[in-house]
Amino acid sequence: MLAEQTLTTLKGVGEKQLEKFHRLGLHTVQDLLFHLPLRYQDKTKLTPFSNLFVGQEALVEGEIISHHLTQSRNTSLLVKIIDTEGKILTCRFFHFHYRQAQQFKRGQMLRAYGEVRSGPTGLEMVHPTYQLFAADTTPELENTLTPIYPTTEGLGQPSLLKLMKQAVVLLKQYPLEEGIPPDLLKSMQLPGINQALLTLHQPQPDDDLFQIKQFEHPAQKRLILEELMTSQMSLLLMRQTEKKYAAPVFTLGTKSRSLLDNLPFELTQAQQRVLKEIQQDLAQPHPMQRLVQGDVGSGKTVIAALAALQAAEAGYQVAIMAPTEILAEQHRNHFIEWLIPLGINVAWLNGRMKAAEKRLMLSKMTSGEAQVIIGTHALFQESVEFNQLGLVIIDEQHRFGVHQRLALHAKGKSETDDSLATESHPHQLIMTATPIPRTLAMTAYGDLDLSVIDELPPGRKPIETAVLSNAKRLEVMEHLVAQCTQGVQAYWVCPLIEESELLHAQAAEVTAQQFKDNWPDLRVGLIHGRLKGEEKAAVMNAFQQHELDLLVATTVIEVGVNVPNSSLMIIENAERLGLAQLHQLRGRVGRGSKQSHCVLLYQPPLSETGKARLNIMRETNDGFRIAEEDLKLRGPGEILGTRQTGGIQFRIADLKRDQDWIATAKHLAENFLQSATKDQIETLQMRWHGYRLEYQRA
Structure with missing residues (x-):
């Protein structure tokens, strides 16, 4: 009942107040009860x-x-x-x-x-x-502790407290259904759902406030467990539902073997294993839902090309979406080199195309002439139509918003009647070079099959990393120039485009000019986000052709740039960047047989977090270890990109704090689904996900 009762049934909530509650994601009395206090005041x-x-x-x-x-x-x-x-x-x-x-x-x-x-x-x-x-x-x-709730503009604590008291009275009259089996609660010494909510909204003076502050109170553990269990259950249901849909079957043709025979390198054991998993998925009559994780330089692009080839050879179209034009352009260059000799038509779509060029490209996509289409955000715009989209490949998927991913996926749906089995969905291959800790992957991507390319190509040497104070900047510049005169190519990364005294960050433009002024023979290129696409492409092409010795850049080169001859990376103001970003930037070197080096310059004094971050970078090249440390330092929202993209968000659970519960929650969810009724499942989903259920398909 409380799940259906709107907030306007509470005394003091009119239409204007309702808008403020909607900003907090609260629509029903049940939502209000799960809007838990941030902290408590003791006025007893x-x-x-x-x-x-x-x-x-x-x-x-x-x-x-x-x-x-x-x-x-x-x-x-x-x-x-x-x-x-x-x-x-x-x-x-x-x-x-x-x-x-x-x-x-x-x-x-x-x-x-x-x-x-x-x-x-x-x-x-x-x-x-x-x-x-x-x-x-x-x-x-007061006879109970006073809760302090998260609020929004125009909605003060006194108003929230009055309404919450009304909601608690209703909870006592109409208790919520239990979500976790009573025998399990008893064995774990956890209270029921109603008692847990009453405790947290109206804690008594003898309740352990320190426990509550540390999120270790049984009432909090009870809610954390149910929320994580519901999240895992929803992911399992998504996985089950997707498996019920039809998908085109792509049997393995002869062109994949031709491509493998013509590559100038052998696939690693890890690449071969992952490729086999993908090829088997594509041959099934239900949609592939696979996430491929591979550390920087592990060779995900060629795996994507082989998957695309299998779909294109079966007569279907493939859409490959990358988050930046630089990365999309890199993919296009590789795919043209690998697929066009095999008779596969590779097309390109981006937001800066001229109108006539775009119209031509769209008509080729609609007619089916374009078989493999590579692009950025332009691919999911309304005007884009495919003839027969059979495979969607999304690179660095955490950079895209939920709605963007759904929009591209929807372009491949087709149906002949109302049954699931005749609604055809495209296969989905999602790739990331951001290693994700296992607990986080289980929560964020539990609906996907996971493949890991955990091996680098042979001959690659670990990148040697040094951490130096900004006082050594001139020496580093001189060393870089000396290396470039011996044929080395180098990157110099600056976090900002323009000079800013406030942030103590040397700007890319200023740094590029310093090199040109002091070493006029050095061939210097400059690239940053404000350059037009054509200008970026020209600079990158010149660097790849070794027409430039040094590329001064902002973090725009973080993903996708692959120049095997470059073996020196300088990252300025490294203390201002996250571990994942530092690891990605460092991964732009070490792609050839030369010994590569990375220098992390920092502006003293360093914070404790800054010291820890730079020390980890110096100690290891292992992306998964770096990801685990990143989770400890920054939390899951930053790593997964969900802060900006509308992804997983929890009411009480915290993936960083509560990761030890995730495996238990998954086990509970699997058992629950075996015996639960449809009503019980919907009750839990509405309780914890409510009006965010549209994100379940992301």
Whole structure:
């Protein structure tokens, strides 16, 4: 019932208020009950002034002995109160109305709650919440801890508290269905769903606040487990549903063997294993849903080309979507080199094409003449239609939003009647060079089969990494020039395009000019995000042809750039970049047989996190170890790109904090699905995913 009851049934919620709740993702009374407190205030007991300490939040009470305005530049109102022991505390207000100032009168009693600070004349509270009352009337203390909720503009804590009290009354009248089997809860010593919610919305003074603060209270564990279990269950259901759809069957043709025979290198054992898994998937009558993880330089592109070839040879179209034009262009160059000699038509679509050129390309795609189409975000625009899309390949998929991935996938759907088995979906191959820790992959991509290319091509030497202070910058520049005169090609990466004193970051434009001014014989190229596509392509092409010795760039070169002759990478202001980004940038070198080097320049002083990050880079080239450390330092939202892209978000669970629960949650979800009814499944999904169910197909 509470899952269907809208918030307007609560007293005090009108249409205007409703909009504010929708901003928080709250639509029903059940949603409100799962909008859990950030922290708690203890207003159940008064603290004597003599027991207060700086930094403590406390409820105090005293008689007003004086109130006056300070005559400083920023006028403030000071209200002094005295307690029964004769100790004095000051309440300070910087922002106040003159009528508010007139409320405070000598002899009145004041009860205040706030953080204790050290002031010019002793302990004080700045802008406490307060209550005035006469000496002969003492207001009752709260009998539960006061929760503080996440809020939004125009929706204050007092309003939320009143509404939450109404919601809790309704919860007691109409308890929620239990989501986890009672015997399991008993064995794990966890409370039921209703008791857990009551505890967290109205914790009693004897509840362990420290446990709650550490997210170790049984009530929190109960909710975390159910949320993770529901997430795993939804992924399993997505996987089951996708397997019910039809998909075109691509048997292995002769052209794959031809391509393999003509490659100037042998596939590694890992590449062969992953290729076999993909080829078997494509030969099935239901859609492939496979994620290929491979560290930088492990050879994912050739695997994608072989998958595309299998689909194209069967008479179907392939769409390959890359997040940047540089990466898309690199793919196009490889695919043209590998596929056109085999009679496969490779096409290209991007957002900067001239109108006539774009019209021609779209007509080739609609007619089916274009077999393998490579592009950026332009591929999923409404005007784009395919003739018979059989395979979608998405590279660096975490860079795309959920809706963008769905839009491209939808272009390959076709149906002949209402049954699942006759609705045809394209096969999906998702690739990433960002190694993802196992627990995170289980949660974010649990609906996908996982393949890992865990081996680099033979002859590759580990990149040697040095960490140096910015004081050594000139020496590094001189060393780079000396290396370039001996035939080495190098990258110099700057985080910013233009100079910024504020961020202490040398800009790419300034650095490129310094090299040109001091070493006029050095052939220097400059590339950054503000260049037009044609300009970027020209610079990259010149670097690949060794017409340039040095490429000064921003992080635009993070993915997809493959120049085997380059063996020196300098990353400036390395402390400002995340581990995954540093690893990706470093992976632009070490692609040939030469010994490659990477220098991480930092601007002192380094934070503890900065030191840890750079030390990991110096210690290892293993992308999976780096990903595990990145998870510890930054959290899952950053690694997966979900902060920007509308992906997995949890109400209470935290993938960084709660990763030890994920395997248990998956096991529970598998068991639950074997015995659960459709209604039980829907109850849990609405409880935890609610109005975000449209993302289930991402």
